[in-house]
Amino acid sequence: MRRSTSSLPSKGPAVAEKEQKIELDGEVIEALRNGYFRIALDGGHETLGYTAGKMRRYRIRIFPGDRIKIELSPYDLNRGRIVYRYK
DSSP states (O other): OOOOGGGSOOOSOOSOOOOOOEEEEEEEEEEOGGGEEEEEETTSOEEEEEEOHHHHHTTOOOOTTOEEEEEEETTEEEEEEEEEEOO
């Protein structure tokens, strides 16, 4: 005889938590090919960044000299996603 799966006790959420992103401010130094940008962070470091999907969707243009907000993964601090362009 089979048991229904709804009668089994739940063990909690089966979905793993997403890692926290690191948000930093910086300035675009130069535009590279394939939509990447070289960014100077406020702390003095340099990183690569690409435009986030919503920025591409709404056609927000980024030029050298623009102030931006970038999200970095704690696992790879050399590459990030540009999520906001300051006005």
